[in-house]
Each structure stands twice: as structure tokens, then as C-alpha cells.
Amino acid sequence: MSRYEGKPFLKLLDFYVLKSIGRIEPEQLSALAQLEPKLRETYATQGTWFEIVAEQMDLPNDFPNRIHAKWDSYSKYMQQNGLTADPMVFTYQFVDTNLITH
Numbered sequence: 001m002s003r004y005e006g007k008p009f010l011k012l013l014d015f016y017v018l019k020s021i022g023r024i025e026p027e028q029l030s031a032l033a034q035l036e037p038k039l040r041e042t043y044a045t046q047g048t049w050f051e052i053v054a055e056q057m058d059l060p061n062d063f064p065n066r067i068h069a070k071w072d073s074y075s076k077y078m079q080q081n082g083l084t085a086d087p088m089v090f091t092y093q094f095v096d097t098n099l100i101t102h
Helices: 008-020 026-043 049-057 063-080 087-099
Strands: none
Touching (some): 008 026, 008 049, 008 063, 008 087
16 A cells, blocks of 8 residues: 555645755655645645645644754764665654654
């Protein structure tokens, strides 16, 4: 089973974290921008995809900064242990631990 099967909003959460840590690809940003009209319609709101995700999750304005601080800490820890920080591993762990209620 795919991580996103039956969970389309989960993909948006992953992209939210990737954008917050500065590891999202330009192609992904472009595709997300094209989704904005549909997201506005679906959630009956205005804003960018990033703002809509934050609104739907009721995230505080400084949440991207908090995510980035955790990424910096994770990256430093990995580097100190001779490992490379993987943005996708961090993203999945962050989302699964902090944004999804099981």
C-alpha cells in the first residue's frame, strides 16, 4: 500500500514540511500552485496551497520556523554521527509524529 493511498491530504502535509525545510523541488511548487484553485474550492477558503494546509491543520504562523529548527537539529545530529540527513525520512517522521493522529 502506498503512503498516500486513500490519504490525499497527507501528500500536502509532506509538501508543507518539505517547503518549510527548504527542500521542495521547483516542479513540485509549480504543480502545487496549479492545484490552488481546486484546493480553494474544496476547502471553501482563499490563499496559497501552503496557507490552506496551515489553515486546515490549524497550525500557528510560526510553525514553518519550528519545523525548520527541528530539521537543523536533525541535520546536525546526523552530521555529528557521520550520516547524511535525508529530507524525506525527516519529513515522513515529522508528519507521522506531529501532524497525524493515529
